[in-house]
Amino acid sequence: MSETIWIIPLIPLLSSVTLMLFGSRFKVSQIGALGVGSVGMAALLTLLLAAEFMQNQQVIQLSLWTWMEVAGFAPGISFYFDGLTLVMMSVITGVGFLIHLFSTEFMEKDPSYARYFAYLNMFVAAMLVLVMADNLLLLYLGWEGVGVCSYLLVGFWYQHNANGHAARKAFMVTRIGDTAMALGLLLLFTELGTLDIQTMVGEANQTWQVGDTVPLAACLLLVCGAVGKSAQLPLHTWLPDAMAGPTPVSALIHAATMVTAGVYLIARTHGLFLLAPTAMTVVAVIGITTSLMAAFTALMQTDIKRILAYSTISQIGYMFLALGVGAWSAGIFHLMTHAFFKALLFLGSGAIIHCLHHEHNIFKMGGLRTRMPVTFWSFMIGSAALAALPMTSGFFSKDQILLQAYQLSDIGPGLWMAGLLGALLTAIYSFRLVFVVFFGKANTEPDKDTGWRMAVPLSVLCFLAMVGGWFMIPVTEVFPVGDGSHPAHWVEYVSISVPIFGVLIAYLIFYSGRLKIDGLANSGLGKSLGQFWLSGWGIDWLYDRLFVRPYYGLANLLKGEPVDAIYGLIVALNQTFNHWLSVAQSGRMRWYLASMVAGLILVITLAANLSEGVL
Amino acid sequence: MDGLNIPLNHILLVSSLLFSIGMLGLMIRRNIIFILMSLEVMLNAAALAFVAAGAHWGQPDGQVVFMLILTVAAAEVAVGLGLVLQVQKRFKTLDMDRANRMQG
Numbered sequence: 012m013s014e015t016i017w018i019i020p021l022i023p024l025l026s027s028v029t030l031m032l033f034g035s036r037f038k039v040s041q042i043g044a045l046g047v048g049s050v051g052m053a054a055l056l057t058l059l060l061a062a063e064f065m066q067n068q069q070v071i072q073l074s075l076w077t078w079m080e081v082a083g084f085a086p087g088i089s090f091y092f093d094g095l096t097l098v099m100m101s102v103i104t105g106v107g108f109l110i111h112l113f114s115t116e117f118m119e120k121d122p123s124y125a126r127y128f129a130y131l132n133m134f135v136a137a138m139l140v141l142v143m144a145d146n147l148l149l150l151y152l153g154w155e156g157v158g159v160c161s162y163l164l165v166g167f168w169y170q171h172n173a174n175g176h177a178a179r180k181a182f183m184v185t186r187i188g189d190t191a192m193a194l195g196l197l198l199l200f201t202e203l204g205t206l207d208i209q210t211m212v213g214e215a216n217q218t219w220q221v222g223d224t225v226p227l228a229a230c231l232l233l234v235c236g237a238v239g240k241s242a243q244l245p246l247h248t249w250l251p252d253a254m255a256g257p258t259p260v261s262a263l264i265h266a267a268t269m270v271t272a273g274v275y276l277i278a279r280t281h282g283l284f285l286l287a288p289t290a291m292t293v294v295a296v297i298g299i300t301t302s303l304m305a306a307f308t309a310l311m312q313t314d315i316k317r318i319l320a321y322s323t324i325s326q327i328g329y330m331f332l333a334l335g336v337g338a339w340s341a342g343i344f345h346l347m348t349h350a351f352f353k354a355l356l357f358l359g360s361g362a363i364i365h366c367l368h369h370e371h372n373i374f375k376m377g378g379l380r381t382r383m384p385v386t387f388w389s390f391m392i393g394s395a396a397l398a399a400l401p402m403t404s405g406f407f408s409k410d411q412i413l414l415q416a417y418q419l420s421d422i423g424p425g426l427w428m429a430g431l432l433g434a435l436l437t438a439i440y441s442f443r444l445v446f447v448v449f450f451g452k453a454n455t456e457p458d459k460d461t462g463w464r465m466a467v468p469l470s471v472l473c474f475l476a477m478v479g480g481w482f483m484i485p486v487t488e489v490f491p492v493g494d495g496s497h498p499a500h501w502v503e504y505v506s507i508s509v510p511i512f513g514v515l516i517a518y519l520i521f522y523s524g525r526l527k528i529d530g531l532a533n534s535g536l537g538k539s540l541g542q543f544w545l546s547g548w549g550i551d552w553l554y555d556r557l558f559v560r561p562y563y564g565l566a567n568l569l570k571g572e573p574v575d576a577i578y579g580l581i582v583a584l585n586q587t588f589n590h591w592l593s594v595a596q597s598g599r600m601r602w603y604l605a606s607m608v609a610g611l612i613l614v615i616t617l618a619a620n621l622s623e624g625v626l
Numbered sequence: 627m628d629g630l631n632i633p634l635n636h637i638l639l640v641s642s643l644l645f646s647i648g649m650l651g652l653m654i655r656r657n658i659i660f661i662l663m664s665l666e667v668m669l670n671a672a673a674l675a676f677v678a679a680g681a682h683w684g685q686p687d688g689q690v691v692f693m694l695i696l697t698v699a700a701a702e703v704a705v706g707l708g709l710v711l712q713v714q715k716r717f718k719t720l721d722m723d724r725a726n727r728m729q730g
């Protein structure tokens with residue numbers, strides 16, 4: 012198996028190319044079989060690989076061929092496989108397979124069925140390349156590949172102008188981060204002479220001391236790339252808009268896998284970050300700020316997918332916090348559990364949207380508990396895991412992150428408190444969603460319940476979201492191990508009780524109605540604060556004023572080509588003179604003569620005047 | 627010959643008047659024949675100036691140049707009238723402006 016891991020990304024890639032070239036000739040069932048089958052095959056092979064890895068713990072380094080060789084720079088098409096790669100591959104192929112299966116029912120009626128699966132398979136292939144890459148350049152290839160697929164899938168229903176706009180926004184905002192990341196790669200190559208991750212980290216440890224400037228700059232540039240891809244402040248604005256794509260796409264790309272690529276990147280290059288403690292602090296602060304900001308925003312949203320989008324941003328903020336405080340394995344653990352429960356929630360919302368005539372507003376739903384039982388239980392479990400209620404998967408991972416954050420000196424307790432506030436808000440908004448959508452009065456009748464191709468992925472993900480916390484991810488070899496000390500017990504108790512308290516608040520407000528917040532929400536301050544949160548802290552507005560409008564203004568200014576106007580003036584002058592001259596050459600003898608006489612008189616007068624002066 | 631002692635200035639004045647009349651005719655007339663006639667007037671004005679100058683300084687050169695101008699004028703009229711005939715034949719008019727074929 013170890014020599015053939017390259018097959019795993021190849022299968023979805025081949026399937027994608029086949030669908031792109033011949034998709035229109037296949038029947039719907041054939042397209043579905045090919046699209047789902049290829050990812051299923053990849054998942055199966057990953058499972059075999061995992062079984063083998065569990066036995067021998069063998070790290071695989073496989074070099075296929077040299078990509079290019081320019082002046083000592085020779086990145087290879089080579090793969091690196093260890094525990095971290097295994098976790099990522101399992102999430103991508105496993106969750107990816109379930110979402111593909113779900114899509115066969117969700118997208119059944121769509122005329123571009125083949126195109127959809129072509130893109131989705133292409134995404135899986137690119138994401139696998141990203142996590143399996145041995146050097147940063149190949150990683151960058153996968154990184155850009157998933158960006159392109161994300162663009163194509165957000166704008167999948169391109170007939171609507173707004174979708175195309177959202178796709179372009181997603182592509183461009185992440186491009187800002189990607190450019191910084193490319194600069195980071197260039198800096199690392201100039202300084203260390205290699206982009207092979209393992210060699211590079213080894214070299215870095217020999218070349219630099221902890222706290223040097225160069226690794227700090229390189230790390231910050233990498234963080235910029237990660238921030239763009241993982242939708243963290245200040246480049247998070249694309250993710251809520253990316254919900255314009257089909258819901259399974261939101262589940263796979265914009266919740267479970269692609270957006271966590273930034274987390275993976277930082278975890279993969281953690282050897283560099285250990286040399287730059289400042290960069291780690293920056294990561295932690297970005298993470299916790301984003302987490303809180305997004306949690307407040309999610310409280311006010313009414314579109315079911317936007318709530319989930321902001322909760323994704325918030326949860327990735329937790330992962331960044333984990334990476335920033337050096338809790339690498341906790342961050343990756345949260346990445347995995349988050350992939351389970353967020354995919355579950357997104358697929359659940361997809362099922363609701365599918366069965367409710369494409370309704371997105373949660374206040375137009377209601378009372379779905381008895382009508383869509385499978386979806387209801389999916390949402391209950393998913394929200395419980397999201398809110399980190401005890402014994403669910405989210406609980407174990409988030410608890411680890413918060414406890415390790417608390418142990419950090421100086422800012423640790425502060426980060427912990429902020430994290431707790433975020434956890435409280437998470438519990439409130441996720442159970443607000445559950446209570447509003449599934450309880451209370453029914454506002455829209457579903458016209459059908461989910462079919463088996465939706466129910467099976469939901470059930471499997473329910474199971475994973477419940478028990479995912481008991482998995483032991485095999486990353487102990489990859490990351491440096493902490494000292495294993497635990498904070499005082501009361502810290503743990505507080506961490507456990509806060510989400511429960513949040514659920515209680517949500518229950519009192521949105522279910523029993525015992526806690527009245529209408530008065531508070533309608534007061535002047537409450538209203539403006541709510542509006543502020545609803546708009547995502549006005550960041551879109553700010554960017555619109557700061558970047559978009561000045562750019563449009565500049566474009567408008569340059570549309571008239573002011574520089575060309577100078578050259579245009581020369582042309583116009585020449586043309587005028589030419590016109591005058593050509594008018595003078597009229598062929599009229601008398602006119603020539605008159606001008607000659609006039610000239611003669613002028614010359615004579617001048618000569619006479621001059622000679623007078625001389626005399 | 628004493629009685630006929632006209633000052634040079636007077637003759638030059640007549641000469642330049644004649645020249646101006648010729649030039650004016652050249653400028654305002656459109657008929658080719660009149661243009662040729664105006665040219666003749668101008669040539670003769672110049673010739674008069676030469677003769678007068680020759681008489682004033684008692685030199686024969688003035689007379690010589692006059693003979694040259696006379697010949698040139700005769701040749702010019704011969705060619706000019708030939709051209710006039712051609713213009714009349716081709717354009718059915720002697721108006722210079724209407725015979726103009728330039729687009730400028």
